Amino acid sequence: MLILALKNLANNKLRLSLTATAIVLGVGFVVSSLVLRDGLKDSFASLSEDIVGQTDLQVDAADETKNPLSVADLETVRGIDGVDLAEGSVAASDSSPNAIQAIKSDGSTIPTQGPPQIAFGWVDQPELGSSRIEDGRAPEADNEWIVDLDAAATHEFEIGETYDFITPTGRQSGELVGTFRFGEDNTTNGATLYGFTNDTMRDYLDLDADYLSTIQIRTADEADVAEVLELVSVALGNPANASFDDADDLDGLNVIVQDQTDLIAESEDQFNVALDIFGGILLGFALVSLFVSIFIIANTFSIVTAQRVRELGLLRAVGATPGQIRLSVLVESIVIGLVTSLIGIGVGVLIAVGLAAILDAVGLSLPPFELVVSPATVIIALAVGTIVTVVSALSPAIAASRTSPIAAITGTSDSNGRTIGRYIAGAAVLLVGFALLAVGLFGGGETVTAIIAPLGAGAAVLFIGITMLSPLVAGRISRVLGAPFRPLFGITGELSTENAARNPRRTATTAAALMIGLSLVSMAMVMGESFKAEFNRILDTSVQADYLVTSQGSDIPFEVVDVLDDNDAFAQVNSVRAGTAELTNEPVDSSDANGDGGYDITVSTTDYSALDGLLDFGVTEGSLDEIDDTSIALLDTAAEDLDVELGDTVELPLNDDSLVELSVAAIYTDGQIAGSTLISPTQFEQATDTVGVQLVLAKRGEATSVVDGDMAFDAVGAEYPNLTFDSAAEFRESFSSQIDTILNTLTALLGLAIFIALLGIANTLALSVFERTKEIGLLRAVGMSRRQVRRMIRLEASLISGLGAVLGATIGVALGVVAVIAIPDSFISELAVPWSRIFLLVALGSVSGLVAALLPAFRAAKMAVLTAIDS
Amino acid sequence: MSTQANSSAIGSNQTIGLATDRPAAQAVDAVKVYGAGETEVVALNNVNISFATGQFTAIMGPSGSGKSTLMHCMAGLDRLSSGSSHIGDINISELSEKELTLLRRTSVGFIFQGFNLIPTLTAIENIKLPMQLGRQKPNDELLNEVIEAVGLRDRLDHRPTELSGGQQQRVAVARALASAPDVIFADEPTGNLDSTTGAEILDFMRRAVTEFGQTIVMVTHDPVAASYADRVVVLADGNIVDEIHEPTTETILTALSSASQA
Numbered sequence A: 001m002l003i004l005a006l007k008n009l010a011n012n013k014l015r016l017s018l019t020a021t022a023i024v025l026g027v028g029f030v031v032s033s034l035v036l037r038d039g040l041k042d043s044f045a046s047l048s049e050d051i052v053g054q055t056d057l058q059v060d061a062a063d064e065t066k067n068p069l070s071v072a073d074l075e076t077v078r079g080i081d082g083v084d085l086a087e088g089s090v091a092a093s094d095s096s097p098n099a100i101q102a103i104k105s106d107g108s109t110i111p112t113q114g115p116p117q118i119a120f121g122w123v124d125q126p127e128l129g130s131s132r133i134e135d136g137r138a139p140e141a142d143n144e145w146i147v148d149l150d151a152a153a154t155h156e157f158e159i160g161e162t163y164d165f166i167t168p169t170g171r172q173s174g175e176l177v178g179t180f181r182f183g184e185d186n187t188t189n190g191a192t193l194y195g196f197t198n199d200t201m202r203d204y205l206d207l208d209a210d211y212l213s214t215i216q217i218r219t220a221d222e223a224d225v226a227e228v229l230e231l232v233s234v235a236l237g238n239p240a241n242a243s244f245d246d247a248d249d250l251d252g253l254n255v256i257v258q259d260q261t262d263l264i265a266e267s268e269d270q271f272n273v274a275l276d277i278f279g280g281i282l283l284g285f286a287l288v289s290l291f292v293s294i295f296i297i298a299n300t301f302s303i304v305t306a307q308r309v310r311e312l313g314l315l316r317a318v319g320a321t322p323g324q325i326r327l328s329v330l331v332e333s334i335v336i337g338l339v340t341s342l343i344g345i346g347v348g349v350l351i352a353v354g355l356a357a358i359l360d361a362v363g364l365s366l367p368p369f370e371l372v373v374s375p376a377t378v379i380i381a382l383a384v385g386t387i388v389t390v391v392s393a394l395s396p397a398i399a400a401s402r403t404s405p406i407a408a409i410t411g412t413s414d415s416n417g418r419t420i421g422r423y424i425a426g427a428a429v430l431l432v433g434f435a436l437l438a439v440g441l442f443g444g445g446e447t448v449t450a451i452i453a454p455l456g457a458g459a460a461v462l463f464i465g466i467t468m469l470s471p472l473v474a475g476r477i478s479r480v481l482g483a484p485f486r487p488l489f490g491i492t493g494e495l496s497t498e499n500a501a502r503n504p505r506r507t508a509t510t511a512a513a514l515m516i517g518l519s520l521v522s523m524a525m526v527m528g529e530s531f532k533a534e535f536n537r538i539l540d541t542s543v544q545a546d547y548l549v550t551s552q553g554s555d556i557p558f559e560v561v562d563v564l565d566d567n568d569a570f571a572q573v574n575s576v577r578a579g580t581a582e583l584t585n586e587p588v589d590s591s592d593a594n595g596d597g598g599y600d601i602t603v604s605t606t607d608y609s610a611l612d613g614l615l616d617f618g619v620t621e622g623s624l625d626e627i628d629d630t631s632i633a634l635l636d637t638a639a640e641d642l643d644v645e646l647g648d649t650v651e652l653p654l655n656d657d658s659l660v661e662l663s664v665a666a667i668y669t670d671g672q673i674a675g676s677t678l679i680s681p682t683q684f685e686q687a688t689d690t691v692g693v694q695l696v697l698a699k700r701g702e703a704t705s706v707v708d709g710d711m712a713f714d715a716v717g718a719e720y721p722n723l724t725f726d727s728a729a730e731f732r733e734s735f736s737s738q739i740d741t742i743l744n745t746l747t748a749l750l751g752l753a754i755f756i757a758l759l760g761i762a763n764t765l766a767l768s769v770f771e772r773t774k775e776i777g778l779l780r781a782v783g784m785s786r787r788q789v790r791r792m793i794r795l796e797a798s799l800i801s802g803l804g805a806v807l808g809a810t811i812g813v814a815l816g817v818v819a820v821i822a823i824p825d826s827f828i829s830e831l832a833v834p835w836s837r838i839f840l841l842v843a844l845g846s847v848s849g850l851v852a853a854l855l856p857a858f859r860a861a862k863m864a865v866l867t868a869i870d871s
Numbered sequence B: 001m002s003t004q005a006n007s008s009a010i011g012s013n014q015t016i017g018l019a020t021d022r023p024a025a026q027a028v029d030a031v032k033v034y035g036a037g038e039t040e041v042v043a044l045n046n047v048n049i050s051f052a053t054g055q056f057t058a059i060m061g062p063s064g065s066g067k068s069t070l071m072h073c074m075a076g077l078d079r080l081s082s083g084s085s086h087i088g089d090i091n092i093s094e095l096s097e098k099e100l101t102l103l104r105r106t107s108v109g110f111i112f113q114g115f116n117l118i119p120t121l122t123a124i125e126n127i128k129l130p131m132q133l134g135r136q137k138p139n140d141e142l143l144n145e146v147i148e149a150v151g152l153r154d155r156l157d158h159r160p161t162e163l164s165g166g167q168q169q170r171v172a173v174a175r176a177l178a179s180a181p182d183v184i185f186a187d188e189p190t191g192n193l194d195s196t197t198g199a200e201i202l203d204f205m206r207r208a209v210t211e212f213g214q215t216i217v218m219v220t221h222d223p224v225a226a227s228y229a230d231r232v233v234v235l236a237d238g239n240i241v242d243e244i245h246e247p248t249t250e251t252i253l254t255a256l257s258s259a260s261q262a
């Protein structure tokens, strides 16, 4: 039987290649996501080493805001035995990335969506750190600066020229005096590095004159690093033998001191968190593709088994046991699985390169990376590919083993008797899917995984159930969709409709693959459209401003508010600042995400006397005029969570660890701009570490025309190329296009799954054409032209894809609606279905079948009439 | 045509009776060679034959003698290696693939041994298939007459799987007749049927020739079936070796036995 299985493979190259392509692509996408992740991890690991450089020890403040390092600390360190060299540096804090941005000679800034722009105080000490001056010299005077050599080349910064800077304290201007090389190869992974003197940094960031962010130490050659570490730690006010392992538990510590190994590990960990998320998202899409592949492979196996029924019957007749038949089909699948997975690994590497190129093209450049195919990747690919193939072949193998010897004579299998059982099973599977979805949506999962896992599994199970049930409607839907074919294409149209309807199970399974891809796309569309509707509702009801200033990747400097306020064109100007804090009140439900007993909130503040005509938070009780240093306004849902009412008090911890009691002075309903609480500007300063402003709003003066207002606003905007200055209409537009970009990226990632689905349609048609050789021959004999044959196959394909598109859109819209309803109203309360887009999707999905039919149609038309009749 | 207006609908579409000297189908110096070199098989060795309009011809001969080959080449399903074949005035050896398709649709009818009907179409749809492929409106009068004649009125909306083998063949005959082709080719049309059912079909084909003036060429191994024909042509090794007019079962058997001895 083994020999038979292998011979079978060798004799059916076409069928093999069609099945193989689906597996290769499914496995390939999985491999590519792993290859990308591993490659990027490697690349960031070497970056981490470069960042740490030759530093033996590094000192950071345990609490940056309350108790930063100072120049005095540096002097203390320098006096310690075993410290050979110590330097302090001022860097922009992690909480305000891109705080300092250079303006290029063409007046633009470097886009902040990509890799970050990092400014730091240059330590001109080759023995520490890992950067060396390449050309020119180090910055010495105020405002002088240097930049890494690749950024200099990319953005055309010339030494000797003077450039403007956007900083938290306003616009500055300084001469570029040199370029530097970071590490051996300047592998900044795309980031732009600016070096200033420490004093310049303090000036730009509005920091105290003796402030330092870090102290880097090189120990003397003969000194024991661990001993020096302890000396430094104690000298800077830590208790003896302090442990720095747990970053969340630094109580009682003044500073953190880490050696080289810890520093590298910490840096890698930070990168890996982001990379794991990125890799996880890719892997998620890869699994969708793989899942779709299963349908294709299973369908191919079952069609092929049905076609081999005569052969299998003969084997049974000459004495093969059901077990032997089953084994032969399974062995065939194992061989296919192993071989194609191997090819899939190769293809995966190519897909990784392609993905990187695509991401680059849409402006999400990945840093340079090596293609890393780890042993784990190889094992995962082989296992996944083989298991998927064998699982797909399982049910056809069982069906094959049930072939009766009589099939050798009749050529038909009697496998249609168990359909009722199949539908009952399908319904049961469907219910399990619904149950899992319900657990994900309403089960109150505490972590992202606890929500995503049941949702993903639920969707997968749901799709399987729908596929098992869809043969019930596949015939009918095909006939409805094909109804216009009869008047349009005559008997050719009718034949195609009947062909699609004659084998509902085959049609349904083939369509299922497309259904999955398209349902995910349409679900995303519904959610995206609802987001847009929600956003528009906010703009309609809560934001009345004519102009808005926003920013991506950095805070808005305070001076923007002042500049606009001083301009006569604007009658009213206000700003919103936002940050995070944690109320110590015990929440009623489980909104305590990190499980430390407090209630995590977003806090915002604004000038409550200047809200008229700009913002409306939808206050239902109390008044925002009352907000002072002893009061707070709560979002209605937050008030519910905390079980407090107007007049009750909540406790807010401040940066200095003291607690302030605030009485609830107002309850409001629109939290999309303000978040869950509003407090006074003074308390905001003390409770958060937010430096700048997140949103600036302005209202045109009565006497100012729209044109004049726009011009005045744009004139201010020209001074801040890193900020976005939008009129209310532009603001709407840009949000809408952001959502569209996300949707497009999503669709592109689902594109592979859709492509595999189309491949499946081609596959099924090719096998059907082969199966109907005689029929096509007869049609040709009685006068069907080649064109008509091609058209017949193409129309059948469009019916299969149409079925997939209709089912997919229906399910996708339903899932999208449920998701929008399940998401808390404070986040999204509007439900909007983009019907025209959904219809377009259905139309495109249906038409896509035509593409899939190209090859099978060509083959069918090429078939010689006689061989067809004689066969 | 107007002179025929009062005769049967089938006859009215035919040129029968007007030009008996012009054959409905004809093969001239027909040679068909399969393969090349060692595996070369000469299936037709310079065959000359013509089928008169309104005549029922049976082609007989031992297995492998070239009967099917001759039929396929004359019907435009296959091409000759040399020589020419004609349907009416048309030299089909010169036709393009597209023109051949149109010719099959309108001027030639087929009845095969086993697989004759499209399983997804009902009986009536199968009958109308050639016309519908050309998007022509069927001649309703003719269609009615044919359906009446094959006696399938109550089975018209059934699918092939719901019909018996004999009924299926009758639908096939009806389809061949319904487009009133110049000639109908039938390859062992009764080969799969029991003798009673077979006789019904043959009876029906006979009537189509006698009553409607249809031209039929039928390949068969069965001397009884061949005895329904006006003329029997015997093939052996790709040559015409004998020809009987007004055949009876006995004369056919005699001719066949001498052919197999040759």
Ligand SMILES: Nc1ncnc2c1ncn2[C@@H]1O[C@H](COP(=O)(O)OP(=O)(O)OP(=O)(O)O)[C@@H](O)[C@H]1O
Pocket (backbone or CB within 6 Å): B034, B035, B041, B042, B043, B061, B062, B063, B064, B065, B066, B067, B068, B069, B070
């Ligand atoms: N496609 C082909 N390729 C090669 N040889 C062929 C092909 N078709 C037919 N032949 C050969 O041509 C000869 C005539 O075949 P044909 O099918 O015409 O015989 P036949 O008289 O119809 O026989 P039967 O009564 O068995 O149907 C045979 O020797 C056959 O082997």
Ligand SMILES: [Mg+2]
Pocket (backbone or CB within 6 Å): B067, B068, B069
């Ligand atoms: Mg034959």
